[in-house]
Amino acid sequence: MQRRNTFLFGLGIAATAALALTGCAGGGGTSDGSTDEPPAGEDFSLVQAGTLTVCSDIPYPPFEFEDSxxxxxxxxxxxxxxxxxxxxxxLDVSIQVVGFDGLQSGTTLVAGTCDMAASAMTxxxxxxxxxxxxxxxYDSLQSLLVSTDSGIASIDDLAGKKVGVQQGTTGEAYATENVxxxxxxxxxxxxxxxxxxxQGGVIDAILQDQPVNVEHERADSTFVIVEEYNTDEQYGFAFAKGERTALLEAVNAALADLRADGTYQQIYDEYFSAN
Structure with missing residues (x-):
């Protein structure tokens, strides 16, 4: 947060001007003893000063969901x-909801809508x-979710069926290559x-990230994950190509600190300890 110098008044216009010039030349002091400091994240060229603006495709529980x-x-x-x-x-944080396809292609980040993307992106x-x-x-798997009475036991049973995927995802790529x-x-x-x-019977199965299908399985016992696929996927926070090096390095350092002090594990356990 920027602080403004406090100037003393009542000594006349000339004295006020002199104080203002002194304050600028001194480069730091204010009348209340505080110092001028740049806003947090000034070196990161943030979309909004003092705020980390993050784009995400929501909902995608347990990674992203609305919470009033x-x-x-x-x-x-x-x-x-x-x-x-x-x-x-x-920094403060602001979440902007955008489509996943624009995120994974890089167009949303290049447009300067946000500073980074956090959207379970492999x-x-x-x-x-x-x-x-x-x-x-985060390390992830793909999985196949179907209704318990579908008769589908594996990906090989999808012939003649409709399988739903999310556009632009690794789940879509896996389905295209393997159904x-x-x-x-x-x-x-x-x-x-x-x-x-x-749920409405428009499709017979969903092929997508395992943690998301686990949430659906928990929410409705009439649906079950019948297969998981080890695709060696890892999620990463994304940035516009070549434009946010300082911010990327700061995020990496912060992430390492959160792992070291146990904060990462606490957040992880909140969402995945029962999986």
Whole structure:
């Protein structure tokens, strides 16, 4: 937060001007003994001074979801971890909801909508061509979610069925490469459309990140994960390519500190200890 110098008045216009000049030349003191300090994060070229503006595709529980009790209006593993990072950097945090496809392609970040992306985004060579990633913060799997009476026991049973995926995700890529011939792949903008489509019978299965399907399985016992796929995926916070080096390095340092002091593990256990 910027502080303004306090000047003494009542000594005449000339005296006031002299005090103002003295204050500028001195480079620090104010009449109340405080010092002028740059706003937190001044070296990061933030979208909003003093605030870490984070773009995310929401909802995607347990990583991101609406939460009116949270200061930012959102919670989840990604959101809570970003909030802890922002706090360690002396910054506030603001969450901007955007589409995932624009995030993973890099167009949203290049447009300057936000300082970074936190959206359960897998680090891939294709994305690294357009984005810079911080150090990985989560290891993930893919999985197949179906209704308990679907008769689907594995990905091989999807022939003649409709499987839903999220557009632009590694789940979509995995489905495209691995479903049997005759499977219809339907892409949706986000999990906010995928999950109702499965519940409503529009699709027969969802193939996407395992933690998200676990949340659906817990929420409705008539759905079950029948397979998990080890794809060696790791999530990373993303930045506009070549534009936010100082911020990326600061996030990496903060993330390392949060791992070292146990904060990362506390946040992780809140969302995944029962998985």
């Amino acid at each position: 009790s949270s200061p930012s209006g959102y919670s989840g593993f990604d959101i809570d971890l970003v909030a802890a990072i922002a706090e360690s950097l002396g 680090i891939t060579p294709e994305r690294e061509a357009n984005l810079d990633f911080a150090d990985p913060y 049997p011939e005759g499977t219809e792949i339907l892409s949706f903008p986000s999990d906010g459309e995928l999950w109702p489509a499965l």
